Amino acid sequence: xxxxxxxxxxxxxxxxxxxxxxxxxxxxxxxxxxxxxxxxxxxxxxxxxxxxxxxxxxxxxxxxxxxxxxxxxxxxxxxxxxxxxxxxxxxxxxxxxxxxxxxxxxxxxxxxxxxxxxxxxxxxxxxxxxxxxxxxxxxxxxxxxxxxxxxxxxxxxxxxxxxxxxxxxxxxxxxxxxxxxxxxxxxxxxxxxxxxxxxxxxxxxxxxxxxxxxxxxxxxxxxxxxxxxxxxxxxxxxxxx
Numbered sequence: 001x002x003x004x005x006x007x008x009x010x011x012x013x014x015x016x017x018x019x020x021x022x023x024x025x026x027x028x029x030x031x032x033x034x035x036x037x038x039x040x041x042x043x044x045x046x047x048x049x050x051x052x053x054x055x056x057x058x059x060x061x062x063x064x065x066x067x068x069x070x071x072x073x074x075x076x077x078x079x080x081x082x083x084x085x086x087x088x089x090x091x092x093x094x095x096x097x098x099x100x101x102x103x104x105x106x107x108x109x110x111x112x113x114x115x116x117x118x119x120x121x122x123x124x125x126x127x128x129x130x131x132x133x134x135x136x137x138x139x140x141x142x143x144x145x146x147x148x149x150x151x152x153x154x155x156x157x158x159x160x161x162x163x164x165x166x167x168x169x170x171x172x173x174x175x176x177x178x179x180x181x182x183x184x185x186x187x188x189x190x191x192x193x194x195x196x197x198x199x200x201x202x203x204x205x206x207x208x209x210x211x212x213x214x215x216x217x218x219x220x221x222x223x224x225x226x227x228x229x230x231x232x233x234x235x236x237x238x239x240x241x
Contacts, residue, residue: 015055019043023062027069032083040090048097051176056101060094063087100155101173109183114139114147116183122157122168123178129165 022043026036047055070076070084109116114137121136122128130141137144148168151157156174160167178184
């Protein structure tokens with residue numbers, strides 16, 4: 001296999017570059033292997049989860065270019081038909097991944113509406129339950145469930161089960177939507193502080209500075225810096241007489 005002219009790693013070695021190189025390798029391969037499809041599938045999944053629109057657009061264009069090669073073939077053999085089907089399937093996946101991006105959701109949430117306030121509340125205090133959100137927004141749990149289902153279908157929040165109640169968190173798409181829409185107030189200095197449900201058997205504690213984490217674009221918590229504030233030391237115990 002011939003070496004690519006831009007094979008040297010550098011600042012532009014990002015997900016979009018990886019997609020372009022992989023599509024190029026698939027175009028020049030005599031047989032597109034399962035490894036090619038698996039690698040591209042993982043890149044599409046990562047790009048979708050992190051709302052990486054440039055990488056998804058690059059992938060869509062590349063897959064459509066690959067598919068054109070099969071249009072000029074009069075009679076496809078069995079392996080070629082399978083490869084064309086897998087390419088068409090990935091094109092559909094990328095199409096719907098692009099539709100689910102914040103730029104394609106077209107939520108246009110009203111700043112004073114329940115949905116926008118729901119997102120802001122969850123951004124400030126991840127893990128809020130239906131009851132806590134209802135108290136925060138001044139409504140009932142039925143309205144919270146209805147709003148949560150709408151945001152869940154749009155892909156901007158997660159919903160997980162904690163004991164007997166739901167706990168809501170932002171997805172990377174939801175965080176990106178808040179950043180680009182300007183819904184999150186500039187003075188929101190308590191973003192990311194987890195909460196505990198009242199009566200769930202766990203005591204809510206104020207977040208210590210050393211335990212505060214930031215989230216990467218992929219939603220993976222990063223460790224607090226090593227030179228950051230540390231836990232308060234316990235006072236030395238007095239020696240027994």
